[in-house]
Amino acid sequence: MIEVFKTKNIGFCFGVKRAIKMVIKEAESNDKIYTIGPIIHNPQMVGMLAQKGIKPVMDIKNITDGVIVFRTHGIKKEEEDFVKQRGLKYIDATCPFVKKVRRHAIMLKKMGYKVVIVGEKEHPEVKSVLSYLDNDGIVLQKPEIIDFRKIGVVSQTTLEKEYVLDIVKELLKEAKELRFFNTICDNTWIRKQEASNLAQKVDLMIIVGGKNSSNTTKLYETVKKIQPKTYHIETDEDMDKDWFKGIKRVGITGGASTPDFLIDMVERQVKNF
Ligand code: SF4
Incomplete structure (x- = not known):
């Protein structure tokens, strides 16, 4: 079993x-x-x-x-x-941590900083924060130098710290003054740590969560680098029995928006294979 x-x-x-x-x-x-x-x-x-x-x-x-x-x-x-x-x-x-991103961004704008939101341009959280700046902000998805001396940075809650820091470091090349609020949600980071640790101890990993969920997709990408036999599924029906041939230990985790009942169904199905 x-x-x-x-x-x-x-x-x-x-x-x-x-x-x-x-x-x-x-x-x-x-x-x-x-x-x-x-x-x-x-x-x-x-x-x-x-x-x-x-x-x-x-x-x-x-x-x-x-x-x-x-x-x-x-x-x-x-x-x-x-x-x-x-x-x-x-x-x-609205999640209080998302509101914190917004609050810091508004404050930075009022203080005269050019606000940079590190995040995905199309993500609703980023679009929301930008709208509260009357769209007067810059969204960066990769390291880039921008032509502003006084820069204030916030980040989408679900990003990796290293990814955000790479962008901040690049901005520092031109900025004379830079304020950075670390608005990454700890929950995302903790899940990645736990999933990465588990991935090293099992033969196969299952990541359960919406294909439209940014944090689940990122979790999958992180874990896949550690355990090549990693699958991102939405429900137990997405699994293929063949994946489990010769597999003895399976790790399961999920994104922040994955309900317990979907995890339980996946767990039951894996044990049945
Ligand atoms: S992962 Fe959850 S707790 Fe963290 S910011 Fe998003 S909704 Fe809030």
């Missing part, structure tokens, strides 16, 4: 747990709840919430009643303004 090992930090992170709890509580007394975009990057959980009447909408202007949920990654400033101007009911489920 295959032995299964899981990382200590598995299942929802603090921010996701908090957001899901908030919406499920609201759903007890309200049957029209909308999230702007998916509340978290996990299609299976978003599907489960939809059955409780919690539905993602892409355009906030289509909402005229019900309760609007500001998702964990944060929403854009213009969306928040729209909700407040219309007097719509809302729940702010």
Whole structure:
């Protein structure tokens, strides 16, 4: 029988747990709840919430009643303004760590720094932070020199410290003054450490999480470098029995937005192979 090992930090992170709890509580007394975009990057959980009447909408202007949920990654400033101007009911489920990125970025701008957000241009968290700067900021995904002397840097919460530091070091080549707020979420780092350690002790690793989840994808990329037999799956149905031929020890971990029930299903299925 295959032995299964899981990382200590598995299942929802603090921010996701908090957001899901908030919406499920609201759903007890309200049957029209909308999230702007998916509340978290996990299609299976978003599907489960939809059955409780919690539905993602892409355009906030289509909402005229019900309760609007500001998702964990944060929403854009213009969306928040729209909700407040219309007097719509809302729940702010933005992760407090994401709000910290925003707070530092706004403060740096007020202090006269050119704000650099290290992160993925298309990630909702980055788009949200940028919008609170009235789009007056620079998003950097790779080391680049920019023509500003006074630079303030924040980072997307789910990035690797080394990756962010490489970009900061490059900025220092031209900057006369640079302030850097380390806004990387510890949870992401801890999960990577635990997964990397586990990957060295097993014959195969399974990373469970949404294919649209940035932190899950990065977790997969990190672990794959250590254990070539690493697979990123969304559910137990994505697994192939052939992967497990001759395998004795399997490690399982998941991204910050992966619910426990998906992990449990994967664990059961692996033990059945
Ligand atoms: S990974 Fe960190 S920043 Fe992102 S939602 Fe979870 S606790 Fe918040």
